[in-house]
Amino acid sequence: MDVSAYLNEKAARTEEALEDYFNSWNGAPPQLADAMRYSLFAGGKRLRPGLVLGAAEIVSGDDAAALPAACAIEMIHTYSLIHDDLPSMDDDDLRRGRPTSHIVHGEALAILTGDTLLAMAFDVVSRAGNAAVVSEIARAAGVEGMAGGQVIDLLSEDKQLTLDELRRLHAYKTGALIRVSVRAGAMLAGTDTEALEALTRYGEHVGLAFQIADDILNVTGTEEALGKPVGSDVAHKKSTYPGVVGLDEARRLAEASTDEALHALEPFGAEAEPFRALARYIIERDS
Amino acid sequence: MDVSAYLNEKAARTEEALEDYFNSWNGAPPQLADAMRYSLFAGGKRLRPGLVLGAAEIVSGDDAAALPAACAIEMIHTYSLIHDDLPSMDDDDLRRGRPTSHIVHGEALAILTGDTLLAMAFDVVSRAGNAAVVSEIARAAGVEGMAGGQVIDLLSEDKQLTLDELRRLHAYKTGALIRVSVRAGAMLAGTDTEALEALTRYGEHVGLAFQIADDILNVTGTEEALGKPVGSDVAHKKSTYPGVVGLDEARRLAEASTDEALHALEPFGAEAEPFRALARYIIERDS
Numbered sequence: 311m312d313v314s315a316y317l318n319e320k321a322a323r324t325e326e327a328l329e330d331y332f333n334s335w336n337g338a339p340p341q342l343a344d345a346m347r348y349s350l351f352a353g354g355k356r357l358r359p360g361l362v363l364g365a366a367e368i369v370s371g372d373d374a375a376a377l378p379a380a381c382a383i384e385m386i387h388t389y390s391l392i393h394d395d396l397p398s399m400d401d402d403d404l405r406r407g408r409p410t411s412h413i414v415h416g417e418a419l420a421i422l423t424g425d426t427l428l429a430m431a432f433d434v435v436s437r438a439g440n441a442a443v444v445s446e447i448a449r450a451a452g453v454e455g456m457a458g459g460q461v462i463d464l465l466s467e468d469k470q471l472t473l474d475e476l477r478r479l480h481a482y483k484t485g486a487l488i489r490v491s492v493r494a495g496a497m498l499a500g501t502d503t504e505a506l507e508a509l510t511r512y513g514e515h516v517g518l519a520f521q522i523a524d525d526i527l528n529v530t531g532t533e534e535a536l537g538k539p540v541g542s543d544v545a546h547k548k549s550t551y552p553g554v555v556g557l558d559e560a561r562r563l564a565e566a567s568t569d570e571a572l573h574a575l576e577p578f579g580a581e582a583e584p585f586r587a588l589a590r591y592i593i594e595r596d597s
Numbered sequence: 598m599d600v601s602a603y604l605n606e607k608a609a610r611t612e613e614a615l616e617d618y619f620n621s622w623n624g625a626p627p628q629l630a631d632a633m634r635y636s637l638f639a640g641g642k643r644l645r646p647g648l649v650l651g652a653a654e655i656v657s658g659d660d661a662a663a664l665p666a667a668c669a670i671e672m673i674h675t676y677s678l679i680h681d682d683l684p685s686m687d688d689d690d691l692r693r694g695r696p697t698s699h700i701v702h703g704e705a706l707a708i709l710t711g712d713t714l715l716a717m718a719f720d721v722v723s724r725a726g727n728a729a730v731v732s733e734i735a736r737a738a739g740v741e742g743m744a745g746g747q748v749i750d751l752l753s754e755d756k757q758l759t760l761d762e763l764r765r766l767h768a769y770k771t772g773a774l775i776r777v778s779v780r781a782g783a784m785l786a787g788t789d790t791e792a793l794e795a796l797t798r799y800g801e802h803v804g805l806a807f808q809i810a811d812d813i814l815n816v817t818g819t820e821e822a823l824g825k826p827v828g829s830d831v832a833h834k835k836s837t838y839p840g841v842v843g844l845d846e847a848r849r850l851a852e853a854s855t856d857e858a859l860h861a862l863e864p865f866g867a868e869a870e871p872f873r874a875l876a877r878y879i880i881e882r883d884s
């Protein structure tokens with residue numbers, strides 16, 4: 311199973327849908343639309359759209375119904391990166407090998423670009439006509455989700471977190487959006503409760519494995535592969551899995567989460583093969 | 598008709614619903630919830646919730662179905678004020694007579710507080726179960742709405758706008774959210790196309806009158822009544838109606854918009870009396 315090809319195919323269809331959406335605007339200020347495109351079409355892994363569309367495919371054999379959620383969640387992910395990189399936040403100049411939004415467009419336009427991506431994400435996803443999915447995505451981005459996690463992160467700088475505190479931080483900051491990716495995909499495609507619960511567990515464990523692997527790569531990766539400086543977590547005095555439990559134990563925790571993710575997929579047959587490969591890929595990748 | 602009492606009653610019910618919503622969270626970082634409350638419960642006029650609930654009452658005699666939209670739109674309005682006031686934007690220290698969010702909480706938390714209010718607004722409104730309303734509100738906040746207007750505003754500093762350019766700026770920046778307030782209220786309460794179109798026209802003209810009156814107050818008002826410095830538009834080199842067409846013509850335009858707003862209400866009877874009084878109040882207020 312070629313995971314990169316799988317993600318690339320889902321990424322291409324998500325990007326096509328995003329292009330169509332951008333082209334549907336008549337009166338957008340061009341500078342704002344360009345700044346949105348600059349960050350949105352910056353060649354990310356598109357892990358979240360892959361999870362949205364993949365979950366839809368597993369439960370129904372077809373992922374088309376889930377495209378609005380794939381677009382919306384990638385827009386929300388992109389907004390969060392733009393705001394994370396701001397001078398008053400992580401103050402990062404480089405993202406995916408390119409100057410960050412505020413370096414190119416100035417701070418004010420970068421803030422508004424993030425704001426706009428966040429707002430418009432809810433236009434995109436609401437077009438799927440499922441208000442429960444809108445609500446879940448909003449909460450995953452909100453006070454008990456990504457933004458809440460950002461605040462915990464902000465308040466934790468210079469502090470040594472316990473493993474439990476670190477788990478909570480990441481469950482909010484990155485876990486919630488990954489979890490809701492899987493759920494939104496399954497819900498939009500039509501799912502029974504049992505499959506939704508199994509996929510939710512998969513999303514939770516894969517999200518955790520992804521975050522631990524990210525923390526590890528921030529120590530052991532190369533700037534060339536990552537597109538950003540190695541060791542930026544240490545520079546920002548962030549608590550990380552290698553920092554809290556050591557590199558070996560972090561690797562063990564990532565593998566344990568991957569095992570749990572695979573275990574969650576047991577109710578499924580061959581249709582879940584891509585998600586099994588994806589769970590392994592997440593801790594084996596180099597960027 | 599006592600417009601203040603009318604708005605206060607709708608404001609009180611919106612604030613009660615917002616309190617219930619805030620109290621429904623279990624795991625919100627307290628610093629974030631407190632920062633959200635600081636700006637959300639800062640004693641604004643609550644014009645937008647008044648329009649949401651008022652429109653619902655006109656079309657159906659009951660405004661309860663529209664409460665989720667009243668909460669959501671006030672959260673979006675509040676997020677926009679927090680981000681507007683940031684150092685990289687208008688750099689304002691004072692709002693409604695109190696220090697602005699970034700002065701009290703620091704810039705990073707202020708940005709995240711705005712982000713969270715924006716995201717959670719879509720959780721609140723999606724609970725009304727009407728995806729079309731979610732989409733309209735998202736677009737009113739987005740690239741062809743409030744955020745787009747902010748960008749036009751940003752790019753227009755130090756430039757002398759024509760009256761047409763100024764109209765477009767305000768149709769986006771403040772008009773879109775006021776217009777959608779009326780529409781969302783009517784849609785959630787259940788409306789026919791004719792009433793919705795009449796109320797939409799009312800919302801458009803009232804929004805324009807509101808903005809012109811705001812520009813005039815920024816020149817002629819008192820700091821005590823406004824809760825912010827008089828003349829801040831001039832200090833920020835913003836194009837305003839008095840600046841572009843002069844104070845007398847600005848007053849005439851505000852009155853003309855009010856007349857158009859009243860004209861739009863002609864299909865309605867006594868049930869629209871509060872909206873008639875509100876249209877007059879908007880250009881007669883002193884803050």
